Amino acid sequence: xxxxxxxxxxxxxxxxxxxxxxxxxxxxxxxxxxxxxxxxxxxxxxxxxxxxxxxxxxxxxxxxxxxxxxxxxxxxxxxxxxxxxxxxxxxxxxxxxxxxxxxxxxxxxxxxxxxxxxxxxxxxxxxxxxxxxxxxxxxxxxxxxxxxxxxxxxxxxxxxxxxxxxxxxxxxxxxxxxxxxxxxxxxxxxxxxxxxxxxxxxxxxxxxxxxxxxxxxxxxxxxx
Numbered sequence: 001x002x003x004x005x006x007x008x009x010x011x012x013x014x015x016x017x018x019x020x021x022x023x024x025x026x027x028x029x030x031x032x033x034x035x036x037x038x039x040x041x042x043x044x045x046x047x048x049x050x051x052x053x054x055x056x057x058x059x060x061x062x063x064x065x066x067x068x069x070x071x072x073x074x075x076x077x078x079x080x081x082x083x084x085x086x087x088x089x090x091x092x093x094x095x096x097x098x099x100x101x102x103x104x105x106x107x108x109x110x111x112x113x114x115x116x117x118x119x120x121x122x123x124x125x126x127x128x129x130x131x132x133x134x135x136x137x138x139x140x141x142x143x144x145x146x147x148x149x150x151x152x153x154x155x156x157x158x159x160x161x162x163x164x165x166x167x168x169x170x171x172x173x174x175x176x177x178x179x180x181x182x183x184x185x186x187x188x189x190x191x192x193x194x195x196x197x198x199x200x201x202x203x204x205x206x207x208x209x210x211x212x213x214x215x216x217x218x219x220x221x222x223x224x
Contacts, residue, residue, distance in 0.1 A: 006161070006178040009214070013159060014183045016210045017190035024189040031107035031140030032063060032098075035122070036091055038132040044082040052081030063105035067095035090127040097125065107140065115143045130172040138188065144181035146188055148172050151195025158199060160216040 040056075041049035059077045060066040066074055075088035095105045102109060110118045115137060122133035134147035148156070148171045156162045162174045179187055198205040206212060 003177055007180060010161070010178050010187070011180065011183065013161075013211065013214055014187045014190070016214070017194060018186060020210055021190045021193045024186055026142075026185055027139065028142055029139055031110055031136055032105065034140035035094070035107060035125075035128070035132065035136045036063075038135045039087060039091060039094075039127060040078060040081045042083075042087070042127075042132070049081045052078040052084075055080065063095055064099075067092060067099060067105055087127075093126045094128070107136070110137070110141050115145055118143065119145060130169050134172065138185065144184040146172070146175045146179050146184045148175060149192065151192045151199075152188065154201060155191050155195045155199045158217040159211065159214050 036056075037049065037053045040052045044052075056066065056074070056077045060069060060074070071088050071092055074092065075084040078084050078087055081087065098105050098107070110121070113121065118137055118141065119133050122128050122136055123130070128136075131147050131149055134145045137143040137145040138147060148168055152175075153162075153168055153171055156171060156175065157164050157166070161178065162171050166174060194211070198209055199211075204217070206215075206217070209215070
């Protein structure tokens with residue numbers, strides 16, 4: 001499918017998702033908050049990662065406090081998010097590098113870079129992959145960079161936007177080429193909502209789904 005045709009199809013899908021879930025209000029957070037919270041979300045549930053981030057901020061009011069703390073205390077604060085020892089060390093390495101290179105634990109300088117340069121910098125940080133970088137740029141900097149998480153990957157495959165063989169990293173490249181910049185935020189947020197509420201890994205709720213005409217899912221082969 002040509003990119004022009006794919007982009008038109010994405011527009012139809014985005015419109016149908018907005019009909020189902022509405023136009024999501026745009027929210028902006030501090031870029032470093034988004035980065036750290038996304039690192040904490042790796043390999044765990046949303047509930048656990050949110051709890052870990054909240055406890056981290058309760059125990060350490062500033063990111064400099066996190067940077068200079070005993071790594072064991074940081075790990076203890078984020079224990080609910082899983083892989084606490086690994087993530088605590090990773091977070092401190094990120095904060096120490098920012099402090100060393102930029103003079104403070106802050107990502108505010110990203111606002112002065114274009115999206116490509118900002119993404120490259122973020123992905124040079126320890127443990128930051130395409131999804132974490134994209135989330136930071138979209139929700140922290142307002143840049144139209146499309147993140148692909150497990151929900152987006154599943155829905156995009158079922159809609160035929162990406163192939164079943166395409167992994168998360170390749171999916172970021174494909175989606176970047178076909179999602180119009182003005183639809184990045186809405187499509188990302190609504191696709192996640194769709195993946196959680198209807199297009200679930202097992203027993204998706206296909207009845208009444210407005211995306212059914214666009215869907216390539218072979219329902220008889222679904223896992224029980």
